[in-house]
Amino acid sequence: xxxxRRDGTVVAAHYQGLRSPQYGKGKSQKPHDILVADLCQKxxxxxxxxxxxxxxxxxKKIDASEQFQHLILKTLIRRITEGIIEL
Numbered sequence: 001x002x003x004x005r006r007d008g009t010v011v012a013a014h015y016q017g018l019r020s021p022q023y024g025k026g027k028s029q030k031p032h033d034i035l036v037a038d039l040c041q042k043x044x045x046x047x048x049x050x051x052x053x054x055x056x057x058x059x060k061k062i063d064a065s066e067q068f069q070h071l072i073l074k075t076l077i078r079r080i081t082e083g084i085i086e087l
Contacts (some may be wrong), residue, residue: 001037001075002039002071003040012038017066017069019065037075047068052064
């Protein structure tokens with residue numbers, strides 16, 4: 001959902017943003033399974049290693065968190081459109 005790559009490495013990457021503890025993330029626990037974005041390995045690694053985001057310090061973390069939330073929404077829309085998730 002981030003770069004458009006479909007190279008066989010795309011997986012459901014769990015949200016790791018600033019608000020992740022509010023969605024169930026804890027010690028050795030990922031946030032809720034609905035909070036995933038379909039990302040290739042390269043993008044998944046970039047988000048997990050905090051390489052994504054504009055600015056510095058807290059601003060970079062806020063930007064990365066917002067970008068990830070946007071990708072979650074895009075993933076949900078795609079999954080609904082393709083019938084993967086039914087309402």
